[in-house]
Amino acid sequence: MDNFSATAARMLPGVGSPVSVGGGMFDITAIPGFDLVQRLFLKLGLDSSVLVTIGMSLTLLTSLFSFFTYSISSVTTLTRFISANLVSSATVHSSDVTYLYVMRWLAANHVSTDCRLFCVTSRKNPMSHAVKRFSSYGPYGDASARNEEDDDDDLDGLDGSCEEDRLGPKLKYTPAPGFLYFWYKKNLILINRKLDLTYYTGDIPDETMILTTIGRSPNLLRELLAEARREYLLAQAKKTTVYTISPTPFAQKSWDQGRHRPSRDISTVILPPESKKLLLRDVKEYLNPVTARWYAQRGLPYRRGYLFYGPPGTGKTSLSLALAGELKVPLYILSLSTGSLTDETLTMLFVGLPKKCIVLLEDIDCAGVQRNNNGNFMFDDSDSEEDDEEDYSSDSDSKSGASKNKETKSKKKTTNKMEATTTGPHNRMKTSVSFSGLLNAIDGVASHEGRILIMTTNHRERLDPALIRPGRVDMQVEFGYAGRDTLEEIFRELYSQVDGMDSATIEEEEEVFGGEDEPLIPSEKKARNEIDRQAQYTHLIAELAEKFARMIPADKFTPAEVQGFLISYKRAPRLAIRNLPAWLDSKRSANEKKGLKKTKKAKSEETPESRKPGPSKGLSVNTMGLHNDELRNLLTEIINTVLKDNKILQHDNKANKAPPTPISPTSPTPVKNEVTTIERPVDLGYNE
Numbered sequence: 150m151d152n153f154s155a156t157a158a159r160m161l162p163g164v165g166s167p168v169s170v171g172g173g174m175f176d177i178t179a180i181p182g183f184d185l186v187q188r189l190f191l192k193l194g195l196d197s198s199v200l201v202t203i204g205m206s207l208t209l210l211t212s213l214f215s216f217f218t219y220s221i222s223s224v225t226t227l228t229r230f231i232s233a234n235l236v237s238s239a240t241v242h243s244s245d246v247t248y249l250y251v252m253r254w255l256a257a258n259h260v261s262t263d264c265r266l267f268c269v270t271s272r273k274n275p276m277s278h279a280v281k282r283f284s285s286y287g288p289y290g291d292a293s294a295r296n297e298e299d300d301d302d303d304l305d306g307l308d309g310s311c312e313e314d315r316l317g318p319k320l321k322y323t324p325a326p327g328f329l330y331f332w333y334k335k336n337l338i339l340i341n342r343k344l345d346l347t348y349y350t351g352d353i354p355d356e357t358m359i360l361t362t363i364g365r366s367p368n369l370l371r372e373l374l375a376e377a378r379r380e381y382l383l384a385q386a387k388k389t390t391v392y393t394i395s396p397t398p399f400a401q402k403s404w405d406q407g408r409h410r411p412s413r414d415i416s417t418v419i420l421p422p423e424s425k426k427l428l429l430r431d432v433k434e435y436l437n438p439v440t441a442r443w444y445a446q447r448g449l450p451y452r453r454g455y456l457f458y459g460p461p462g463t464g465k466t467s468l469s470l471a472l473a474g475e476l477k478v479p480l481y482i483l484s485l486s487t488g489s490l491t492d493e494t495l496t497m498l499f500v501g502l503p504k505k506c507i508v509l510l511e512d513i514d515c516a517g518v519q520r521n522n523n524g525n526f527m528f529d530d531s532d533s534e535e536d537d538e539e540d541y542s543s544d545s546d547s548k549s550g551a552s553k554n555k556e557t558k559s560k561k562k563t564t565n566k567m568e569a570t571t572t573g574p575h576n577r578m579k580t581s582v583s584f585s586g587l588l589n590a591i592d593g594v595a596s597h598e599g600r601i602l603i604m605t606t607n608h609r610e611r612l613d614p615a616l617i618r619p620g621r622v623d624m625q626v627e628f629g630y631a632g633r634d635t636l637e638e639i640f641r642e643l644y645s646q647v648d649g650m651d652s653a654t655i656e657e658e659e660e661v662f663g664g665e666d667e668p669l670i671p672s673e674k675k676a677r678n679e680i681d682r683q684a685q686y687t688h689l690i691a692e693l694a695e696k697f698a699r700m701i702p703a704d705k706f707t708p709a710e711v712q713g714f715l716i717s718y719k720r721a722p723r724l725a726i727r728n729l730p731a732w733l734d735s736k737r738s739a740n741e742k743k744g745l746k747k748t749k750k751a752k753s754e755e756t757p758e759s760r761k762p763g764p765s766k767g768l769s770v771n772t773m774g775l776h777n778d779e780l781r782n783l784l785t786e787i788i789n790t791v792l793k794d795n796k797i798l799q800h801d802n803k804a805n806k807a808p809p810t811p812i813s814p815t816s817p818t819p820v821k822n823e824v825t826t827i828e829r830p831v832d833l834g835y836n837e
């Protein structure tokens with residue numbers, strides 16, 4: 150026996166001599182090539198017995214691998230057999246709203262919160278949407294719309310807990326992707342959440358969720374899905390989905406992820422009752438399927454447009470939101486001053502609208518939307534929100550100041566470029582929307598039939614008549630300062646009997662501020678039963694509301710201002726009334742200061758040039774680069790004489806004075822495709 154055979158025999162009994170395998174005799178040296186390898190190893194001075202070890206190990210591993218492969222394939226075959234014959238399953242994809250139904254259901258039934266493998270995030274998570282997918286299980290308007298606020302709102306409603314405690318935002322637990330099981334109606338349900346990272350670009354990865362239950366009948370899963378759907382939709386009925394455009398200035402504009410706001414009850418928007426009634430009747434009639442057929446049969450475009458106009462803070466946006474809630478349609482908000490809107494993007498946005506929705510084209514006059522000589526809208530720096538407020542200043546002195554200011558601004562505007570920087574309250578972005586582009590978007594072929602268009606403006610007089618002609622605007626609603634009735638209603642609305650509000654809560658709150666001399670209701674007069682107590686409270690608030698309304702000058706403040714004041718006294722109406730005179734004084738002096746500032750500003754803007762008689766507005770004199778004062782004066786004189794002779798100046802002045810053709814009020818009953826102006830009654834019957 151040579152060296153190798155001796156070593157092999159040492160390590161493996163039987164090497165070099167026949168080895169017993171499977172009961173038979175196996176001689177390792179009989180393997181073909183063994184002799185050759187053995188000699189090679191001997192030449193290289195290596196211990197060839199290693200070969201035996203490697204050979205044996207490889208054989209063992211191959212056997213094990215074959216065993217596992219076989220086992221896995223058997224399990225797969227078995228699983229396939231079971232899933233094909235013994236279980237039922239439902240597949241839900243995250244791109245479909247059903248996903249949201251299920252996720253909400255899981256949260257509502259504590260399935261997602263009680264699982265062992267979970268993700269955790271903060272409830273008020275300022276992080277990206279990617280985190281939110283796993284941190285949220287609230288309702289979403291559509292599959293892509295996942296919003297943190299909404300989740301939290303809804304979650305609070307579901308588990309009765311609050312999203313924050315004394316220390317800060319609470320933690321939120323949700324199931325990790327993978328397997329999860331729970332019991333539903335005494336049946337085991339298995340959920341497999343699988344992420345699809347194939348096209349993952351860093352935002353929310355797609356997900357497939359498979360719900361499986363034992364048994365061949367799919368009824369159980371259908372029941373669960375139907376229940377999830379019902380609960381989700383019922384929760385949604387109390388909400389309005391609001392879409393705005395994505396805030397990125399350079400990206401292709403598109404509607405952003407819908408946000409769910411609690412629907413605003415239309416009764417909380419205070420308007421003269423007849424205006425509200427007419428408007429509601431008109432919109433509801435328009436949305437009636439019979440009306441749609443009526444339009445179709447006559448070949449009329451099935452669209453309806455409204456113009457809400459009035460000072461800022463008088464409820465135009467609030468009413469639009471409330472209308473969307475009342476009609477259960479989504480609200481799409483678009484402000485012409487927001488973002489780098491172009492004709493194309495505007496058209497695309499209108500194309501992207503669903504069939505039934507409200508489009509709110511806000512502040513159509515914002516930043517001075519006007520048509521220039523080229524037919525394009527111009528956006529002016531000088532007209533900011535602040536100016537809107539100034540223009541509507543309740544102080545008569547300041548009003549004259551404002552109008553002077555406005556004149557100076559409008560002069561500036563004429564020199565404006567077609568594309569100018571806009572100053573919306575939030576953005577400073579380039580905007581260029583041509584007039585025809587806007588009209589095309591509103592009523593071009595791309596515009597969806599069945600939509601409701603609401604345009605709001607603080608300055609109806611600045612709008613081009615073509616924009617608000619019948620067919621584009623079928624009804625106009627004026628929003629004004631708070632008259633006596635409105636003031637009373639605002640007060641009553643704020644202190645109404647919701648959220649446990651009653652005379653006891655008021656007295657408690659007053660105690661915090663040092664208490665009032667008189668008891669709210671003398672103890673001997675306090676009602677005995679609940680119904681009487683409620684009636685007594687309503688009566689009391691009505692009396693206070695009347696007193697409050699009598700103390701404020703009518704038609705001087707916007708509902709937003711009055712609400713803002715009252716909100717400081719959420720549960721202390723008598724305190725609000727006590728502090729009202731001080732608030733009115735502060736408002737008055739603020740207005741006086743504002744008026745003074747404006748007069749000063751207007752004076753400072755008056756340059757010696759502006760005082761000189763010059764060519765009429767809109768007429769520019771090209772001095773061919775000559776800056777000679779004499780020449781300029783001479784030219785000015787010549788032009789003025791020529792203009793006077795040709796009556797151009799007269800005509801031009803007239804044109805400047807004449808406001809854009811006003812829409813005259815017609816009959817109070819809306820007539821199809823005729824403009825109906827719902828004005829607030831001229832005399833509201835309120836005495837100051």
Ligand SMILES: Nc1ncnc2c1ncn2[C@@H]1O[C@H](COP(=O)(O)OP(=O)(O)OP(=O)(O)O)[C@@H](O)[C@H]1O
Pocket residue numbers: 417418419420459460461462463464465466467468606607628707708709710712
């Ligand atoms: N008529 C009203 N009834 C109830 N609340 C009102 C009314 N007007 C204003 N408010 C309150 O004032 C706030 C601002 O109102 P809103 O945004 O609707 O005013 P707006 O007329 O759209 O203002 P802007 O012209 O600046 O857009 C809201 O919180 C709203 O609750």
